[in-house]
Amino acid sequence: MTDDLTHAAEHFALTLSQYGLQRMTARVMAALLFTQQDTMTAGEIGAQLGVSSGAMSGALKNLTELGMIEKVPAPGSRRDHFRFRDSAWATLMSKQNTALTLMTEAADEGIKVAGADSPAGQRLADMRDFYSYMLSEMPALIERWRTRTSQSG
Protein backbone atom coordinates (compact mmCIF):
# COMPACT_ATOMS: atom_id res chain seq x y z
CA MET A 1 0.00 0.00 0.00
CA THR A 2 2.55 2.57 1.08
CA ASP A 3 4.85 1.05 -1.51
CA ASP A 4 2.27 1.60 -4.22
CA LEU A 5 1.83 5.21 -3.17
CA THR A 6 5.56 5.81 -3.09
CA HIS A 7 5.82 4.26 -6.51
CA ALA A 8 3.03 6.44 -7.88
CA ALA A 9 4.76 9.49 -6.39
CA GLU A 10 8.09 8.66 -8.00
CA HIS A 11 6.42 8.04 -11.33
CA PHE A 12 4.68 11.39 -11.13
CA ALA A 13 7.93 13.12 -10.21
CA LEU A 14 9.63 11.61 -13.23
CA THR A 15 6.89 12.94 -15.50
CA LEU A 16 7.09 16.41 -14.00
CA SER A 17 10.83 16.53 -14.40
CA GLN A 18 10.41 15.90 -18.11
CA TYR A 19 8.32 19.06 -18.18
CA GLY A 20 11.05 21.36 -17.00
CA LEU A 21 10.94 20.99 -13.21
CA GLN A 22 14.22 20.00 -11.58
CA ARG A 23 14.28 16.34 -10.64
CA MET A 24 14.87 16.72 -6.93
CA THR A 25 12.30 19.47 -6.66
CA ALA A 26 9.79 17.25 -8.42
CA ARG A 27 10.54 14.30 -6.16
CA VAL A 28 10.17 16.30 -2.97
CA MET A 29 6.95 17.85 -4.23
CA ALA A 30 5.59 14.41 -5.09
CA ALA A 31 6.52 13.10 -1.65
CA LEU A 32 4.55 15.89 0.03
CA LEU A 33 1.66 15.47 -2.40
CA PHE A 34 1.30 11.69 -2.01
CA THR A 35 2.00 11.29 1.70
CA GLN A 36 -0.82 10.16 3.97
CA GLN A 37 0.53 12.42 6.72
CA ASP A 38 -0.49 16.04 7.03
CA THR A 39 3.08 17.28 7.13
CA MET A 40 6.56 15.85 6.66
CA THR A 41 9.93 16.92 8.01
CA ALA A 42 12.98 17.36 5.82
CA GLY A 43 14.48 14.31 7.47
CA GLU A 44 11.46 12.15 6.71
CA ILE A 45 11.45 13.13 3.07
CA GLY A 46 15.19 12.69 2.77
CA ALA A 47 15.02 9.22 4.30
CA GLN A 48 12.16 8.18 2.04
CA LEU A 49 13.90 9.40 -1.10
CA GLY A 50 17.35 8.37 0.02
CA VAL A 51 18.99 11.73 -0.59
CA SER A 52 21.21 14.08 1.35
CA SER A 53 20.16 16.91 3.62
CA GLY A 54 21.77 19.41 1.29
CA ALA A 55 19.57 18.34 -1.58
CA MET A 56 16.49 18.56 0.63
CA SER A 57 17.33 22.06 1.74
CA GLY A 58 17.57 23.32 -1.83
CA ALA A 59 14.42 21.61 -3.05
CA LEU A 60 12.34 22.75 -0.08
CA LYS A 61 13.55 26.32 -0.51
CA ASN A 62 12.60 26.12 -4.17
CA LEU A 63 9.11 24.83 -3.55
CA THR A 64 8.52 27.35 -0.81
CA GLU A 65 9.49 30.23 -3.10
CA LEU A 66 7.18 28.82 -5.77
CA GLY A 67 4.35 28.90 -3.25
CA MET A 68 3.67 25.17 -3.55
CA ILE A 69 4.49 24.25 0.04
CA GLU A 70 4.79 26.00 3.40
CA LYS A 71 6.58 25.59 6.70
CA VAL A 72 4.21 24.69 9.49
CA PRO A 73 4.99 25.67 13.07
CA ALA A 74 5.30 22.49 15.09
CA PRO A 75 5.26 23.06 18.83
CA GLY A 76 7.54 20.74 20.71
CA SER A 77 9.58 19.86 17.63
CA ARG A 78 12.86 21.35 16.63
CA ARG A 79 12.43 20.23 13.05
CA ASP A 80 10.80 22.15 10.21
CA HIS A 81 7.51 20.60 9.18
CA PHE A 82 6.38 21.11 5.59
CA ARG A 83 2.95 20.86 4.06
CA PHE A 84 1.45 21.13 0.62
CA ARG A 85 -0.40 24.44 0.33
CA ASP A 86 -4.13 24.50 -0.31
CA SER A 87 -3.98 26.67 -3.39
CA ALA A 88 -0.69 25.28 -4.64
CA TRP A 89 -1.81 24.53 -8.18
CA ALA A 90 -3.60 27.80 -8.79
CA THR A 91 -0.55 29.59 -7.45
CA LEU A 92 1.73 27.64 -9.75
CA MET A 93 -0.42 28.47 -12.76
CA SER A 94 -0.46 32.14 -11.81
CA LYS A 95 3.32 32.16 -11.73
CA GLN A 96 3.28 31.31 -15.40
CA ASN A 97 1.81 34.71 -16.07
CA THR A 98 5.30 36.02 -15.51
CA ALA A 99 6.30 34.14 -18.64
CA LEU A 100 3.43 35.70 -20.56
CA THR A 101 4.60 39.15 -19.51
CA LEU A 102 8.14 38.38 -20.62
CA MET A 103 6.92 37.24 -24.03
CA THR A 104 4.85 40.38 -24.50
CA GLU A 105 7.77 42.59 -23.55
CA ALA A 106 10.18 40.73 -25.81
CA ALA A 107 7.81 41.20 -28.74
CA ASP A 108 7.45 44.93 -28.07
CA GLU A 109 11.20 45.27 -27.84
CA GLY A 110 11.60 43.54 -31.20
CA ILE A 111 8.97 45.67 -32.91
CA LYS A 112 10.81 48.80 -31.82
CA VAL A 113 14.02 47.59 -33.43
CA ALA A 114 12.52 46.01 -36.54
CA GLY A 115 9.97 48.70 -37.33
CA ALA A 116 6.25 47.98 -37.16
CA ASP A 117 5.79 47.87 -40.94
CA SER A 118 8.57 45.38 -41.67
CA PRO A 119 8.05 41.62 -42.05
CA ALA A 120 9.67 40.96 -38.67
CA GLY A 121 7.57 43.72 -37.16
CA GLN A 122 4.35 42.16 -38.44
CA ARG A 123 5.37 38.75 -37.12
CA LEU A 124 6.27 40.18 -33.74
CA ALA A 125 2.97 42.08 -33.61
CA ASP A 126 1.12 38.78 -34.01
CA MET A 127 3.11 37.42 -31.13
CA ARG A 128 2.49 40.43 -28.92
CA ASP A 129 -1.23 40.38 -29.67
CA PHE A 130 -1.53 36.75 -28.67
CA TYR A 131 0.38 37.06 -25.44
CA SER A 132 -1.32 40.22 -24.32
CA TYR A 133 -4.64 38.49 -24.95
CA MET A 134 -3.56 35.56 -22.78
CA LEU A 135 -2.26 37.95 -20.17
CA SER A 136 -5.62 39.69 -20.03
CA GLU A 137 -7.63 36.46 -19.74
CA MET A 138 -5.61 34.10 -17.55
CA PRO A 139 -5.87 35.93 -14.21
CA ALA A 140 -9.67 36.09 -14.54
CA LEU A 141 -9.80 32.38 -15.38
CA ILE A 142 -7.85 31.46 -12.25
CA GLU A 143 -9.81 33.90 -10.15
CA ARG A 144 -13.03 32.25 -11.26
CA TRP A 145 -11.73 28.91 -10.01
CA ARG A 146 -10.71 30.39 -6.68
CA THR A 147 -14.16 31.89 -6.24
CA ARG A 148 -15.89 28.67 -7.20
CA THR A 149 -13.95 26.53 -4.75
CA SER A 150 -14.21 28.97 -1.88
CA GLN A 151 -18.00 28.93 -2.28
CA SER A 152 -18.45 25.16 -2.40
CA GLY A 153 -15.64 24.38 0.04
Added chain:
Amino acid sequence: MTDDLTHAAEHFALTLSQYGLQRMTARVMAALLFTQQDTMTAGEIGAQLGVSSGAMSGALKNLTELGMIEKVPAPGSRRDHFRFRDSAWATLMSKQNTALTLMTEAADEGIKVAGADSPAGQRLADMRDFYSYMLSEMPALIERWRTRTSQSG
Protein backbone atom coordinates in the same frame (compact mmCIF):
# COMPACT_ATOMS: atom_id res chain seq x y z
CA MET B 1 20.16 47.73 -37.89
CA THR B 2 20.44 44.07 -38.74
CA ASP B 3 22.90 43.81 -35.89
CA ASP B 4 20.34 45.22 -33.48
CA LEU B 5 17.72 42.73 -34.68
CA THR B 6 20.13 39.82 -34.39
CA HIS B 7 21.01 40.98 -30.93
CA ALA B 8 17.35 41.24 -29.91
CA ALA B 9 16.79 37.75 -31.31
CA GLU B 10 19.66 36.24 -29.33
CA HIS B 11 18.52 37.97 -26.18
CA PHE B 12 15.03 36.59 -26.66
CA ALA B 13 16.40 33.10 -27.28
CA LEU B 14 18.38 33.27 -24.06
CA THR B 15 15.25 34.18 -22.13
CA LEU B 16 13.25 31.36 -23.68
CA SER B 17 15.93 28.82 -22.90
CA GLN B 18 15.67 29.76 -19.23
CA TYR B 19 12.02 28.77 -19.45
CA GLY B 20 12.69 25.16 -20.44
CA LEU B 21 13.18 25.35 -24.20
CA GLN B 22 16.45 23.86 -25.45
CA ARG B 23 18.98 26.52 -26.28
CA MET B 24 19.52 25.67 -29.91
CA THR B 25 15.80 25.30 -30.54
CA ALA B 26 15.22 28.70 -28.98
CA ARG B 27 17.97 30.32 -31.08
CA VAL B 28 16.65 28.92 -34.35
CA MET B 29 13.13 29.94 -33.49
CA ALA B 30 14.27 33.44 -32.66
CA ALA B 31 16.16 33.67 -35.94
CA LEU B 32 13.02 32.81 -37.90
CA LEU B 33 10.92 35.13 -35.77
CA PHE B 34 13.19 38.18 -36.08
CA THR B 35 14.33 37.86 -39.69
CA GLN B 36 13.18 40.46 -42.20
CA GLN B 37 12.97 37.75 -44.86
CA ASP B 38 9.83 35.69 -45.41
CA THR B 39 11.70 32.38 -45.17
CA MET B 40 15.20 31.19 -44.30
CA THR B 41 17.12 28.08 -45.32
CA ALA B 42 18.89 25.84 -42.83
CA GLY B 43 22.17 27.08 -44.25
CA GLU B 44 21.27 30.72 -43.74
CA ILE B 45 20.26 30.17 -40.14
CA GLY B 46 23.33 28.05 -39.47
CA ALA B 47 25.62 30.69 -40.89
CA GLN B 48 23.96 33.47 -38.92
CA LEU B 49 24.16 31.57 -35.65
CA GLY B 50 27.54 30.00 -36.36
CA VAL B 51 26.45 26.43 -35.67
CA SER B 52 26.77 23.08 -37.39
CA SER B 53 24.33 21.51 -39.83
CA GLY B 54 23.65 18.70 -37.42
CA ALA B 55 22.44 21.10 -34.78
CA MET B 56 20.22 22.86 -37.35
CA SER B 57 18.64 19.63 -38.43
CA GLY B 58 17.64 18.71 -34.91
CA ALA B 59 16.31 22.13 -33.97
CA LEU B 60 14.30 22.51 -37.19
CA LYS B 61 12.79 19.06 -36.73
CA ASN B 62 11.87 20.00 -33.20
CA LEU B 63 10.19 23.24 -34.14
CA THR B 64 8.33 21.62 -37.00
CA GLU B 65 6.94 18.94 -34.69
CA LEU B 66 5.89 21.63 -32.25
CA GLY B 67 3.96 23.32 -35.04
CA MET B 68 5.91 26.58 -34.71
CA ILE B 69 7.48 26.57 -38.17
CA GLU B 70 6.85 24.91 -41.52
CA LYS B 71 8.77 23.87 -44.62
CA VAL B 72 7.86 25.98 -47.61
CA PRO B 73 8.13 24.53 -51.12
CA ALA B 74 10.68 26.60 -53.01
CA PRO B 75 10.62 25.97 -56.76
CA GLY B 76 14.05 26.03 -58.30
CA SER B 77 15.84 25.54 -54.99
CA ARG B 78 17.17 22.29 -53.69
CA ARG B 79 17.25 23.65 -50.16
CA ASP B 80 14.47 23.49 -47.59
CA HIS B 81 13.00 26.87 -46.85
CA PHE B 82 11.48 27.41 -43.41
CA ARG B 83 8.94 29.93 -42.25
CA PHE B 84 7.32 30.90 -38.97
CA ARG B 85 3.73 29.66 -38.99
CA ASP B 86 0.86 32.11 -38.73
CA SER B 87 -0.77 30.52 -35.71
CA ALA B 88 2.48 29.45 -34.08
CA TRP B 89 1.80 30.90 -30.64
CA ALA B 90 -1.74 29.65 -30.32
CA THR B 91 -0.52 26.23 -31.41
CA LEU B 92 2.24 26.28 -28.82
CA MET B 93 -0.19 27.21 -26.08
CA SER B 94 -2.54 24.43 -27.15
CA LYS B 95 0.28 21.92 -26.85
CA GLN B 96 0.46 22.74 -23.18
CA ASN B 97 -2.94 21.16 -22.80
CA THR B 98 -1.12 17.88 -23.07
CA ALA B 99 0.57 18.74 -19.81
CA LEU B 100 -2.79 19.53 -18.23
CA THR B 101 -4.08 16.13 -19.30
CA LEU B 102 -1.03 14.41 -17.82
CA MET B 103 -1.52 16.18 -14.52
CA THR B 104 -5.18 15.20 -14.38
CA GLU B 105 -4.37 11.59 -15.13
CA ALA B 106 -1.57 11.45 -12.58
CA ALA B 107 -3.95 12.76 -9.92
CA ASP B 108 -6.59 10.17 -10.81
CA GLU B 109 -4.00 7.44 -10.66
CA GLY B 110 -2.90 8.59 -7.22
CA ILE B 111 -6.46 8.76 -5.89
CA LYS B 112 -7.03 5.17 -6.93
CA VAL B 113 -3.99 4.01 -4.98
CA ALA B 114 -4.40 6.26 -1.95
CA GLY B 115 -8.13 5.97 -1.52
CA ALA B 116 -10.43 8.95 -2.03
CA ASP B 117 -11.06 9.48 1.67
CA SER B 118 -7.46 9.51 2.79
CA PRO B 119 -5.39 12.67 3.30
CA ALA B 120 -3.41 11.99 0.11
CA GLY B 121 -6.65 11.27 -1.72
CA GLN B 122 -8.13 14.62 -0.69
CA ARG B 123 -5.00 16.46 -1.72
CA LEU B 124 -4.93 14.70 -5.07
CA ALA B 125 -8.62 15.44 -5.60
CA ASP B 126 -7.87 19.16 -5.23
CA MET B 127 -5.20 18.78 -7.84
CA ARG B 128 -7.44 16.86 -10.22
CA ASP B 129 -10.26 19.39 -9.84
CA PHE B 130 -7.99 22.28 -10.69
CA TYR B 131 -6.44 20.67 -13.74
CA SER B 132 -9.68 19.40 -15.15
CA TYR B 133 -11.07 22.91 -14.75
CA MET B 134 -8.13 24.33 -16.69
CA LEU B 135 -8.49 21.60 -19.25
CA SER B 136 -12.11 22.48 -19.80
CA GLU B 137 -11.47 26.22 -20.12
CA MET B 138 -8.21 26.59 -22.02
CA PRO B 139 -9.29 25.29 -25.44
CA ALA B 140 -12.26 27.68 -25.48
CA LEU B 141 -10.00 30.57 -24.53
CA ILE B 142 -7.64 29.87 -27.40
CA GLU B 143 -10.51 29.25 -29.78
CA ARG B 144 -11.91 32.66 -28.94
CA TRP B 145 -8.62 34.25 -29.91
CA ARG B 146 -8.52 32.35 -33.18
CA THR B 147 -12.04 33.47 -34.03
CA ARG B 148 -11.30 37.06 -33.11
CA THR B 149 -8.23 37.30 -35.30
CA SER B 150 -9.76 35.53 -38.27
CA GLN B 151 -12.58 38.09 -38.23
CA SER B 152 -10.43 41.20 -38.04
CA GLY B 153 -7.60 39.86 -40.18
Added chain:
DNA sequence: GTAAACTTTCAGAGATCTGTGAACACTTAG
Protein backbone atom coordinates in the same frame (compact mmCIF):
# COMPACT_ATOMS: atom_id res chain seq x y z
C1' DG C 1 26.49 30.82 28.67
C1' DT C 2 27.01 25.58 26.37
C1' DA C 3 25.52 21.66 23.98
C1' DA C 4 22.55 19.19 21.04
C1' DA C 5 19.57 18.96 17.03
C1' DC C 6 18.71 20.62 12.73
C1' DT C 7 19.39 23.41 8.54
C1' DT C 8 22.05 25.81 5.08
C1' DT C 9 25.91 26.56 2.18
C1' DC C 10 29.28 25.24 -1.06
C1' DA C 11 33.32 22.98 -3.47
C1' DG C 12 33.93 19.32 -6.20
C1' DA C 13 32.82 14.50 -8.16
C1' DG C 14 29.75 12.40 -11.08
C1' DA C 15 25.91 12.35 -14.10
C1' DT C 16 23.56 14.42 -17.86
C1' DC C 17 22.93 17.21 -21.81
C1' DT C 18 24.36 19.41 -26.12
C1' DG C 19 26.74 20.53 -30.28
C1' DT C 20 30.28 19.06 -33.57
C1' DG C 21 31.88 16.88 -37.54
C1' DA C 22 32.07 13.21 -40.38
C1' DA C 23 29.77 9.37 -42.49
C1' DC C 24 25.58 8.11 -44.54
C1' DA C 25 21.16 8.89 -46.99
C1' DC C 26 18.33 11.34 -50.03
C1' DT C 27 16.94 14.15 -54.04
C1' DT C 28 17.33 16.35 -58.33
C1' DA C 29 19.56 17.53 -62.76
C1' DG C 30 21.24 15.96 -66.62
Added chain:
DNA sequence: CTAAGTGTTCACAGATCTCTGAAAGTTTAC
Protein backbone atom coordinates in the same frame (compact mmCIF):
# COMPACT_ATOMS: atom_id res chain seq x y z
C1' DC D 1 22.81 5.93 -63.94
C1' DT D 2 25.99 9.37 -61.99
C1' DA D 3 27.32 13.30 -59.64
C1' DA D 4 26.48 17.31 -56.95
C1' DG D 5 24.02 19.56 -53.45
C1' DT D 6 21.54 18.99 -49.14
C1' DG D 7 19.64 16.86 -45.10
C1' DT D 8 20.03 13.44 -41.23
C1' DT D 9 22.17 10.53 -37.92
C1' DC D 10 25.26 9.47 -34.35
C1' DA D 11 29.55 8.74 -31.43
C1' DC D 12 32.11 11.43 -28.65
C1' DA D 13 34.19 15.64 -26.51
C1' DG D 14 33.13 19.51 -23.97
C1' DA D 15 29.93 22.17 -21.32
C1' DT D 16 26.53 22.23 -17.85
C1' DC D 17 23.84 20.73 -14.12
C1' DT D 18 23.00 18.21 -9.82
C1' DC D 19 23.81 15.87 -5.69
C1' DT D 20 26.84 14.69 -1.93
C1' DG D 21 29.24 15.34 2.24
C1' DA D 22 31.34 18.12 5.34
C1' DA D 23 31.84 22.53 7.49
C1' DA D 24 29.53 26.51 9.13
C1' DG D 25 25.34 28.60 10.82
C1' DT D 26 21.05 28.69 13.51
C1' DT D 27 17.81 27.60 16.96
C1' DT D 28 16.25 25.62 21.21
C1' DA D 29 16.76 23.56 25.77
C1' DC D 30 18.71 23.97 29.90
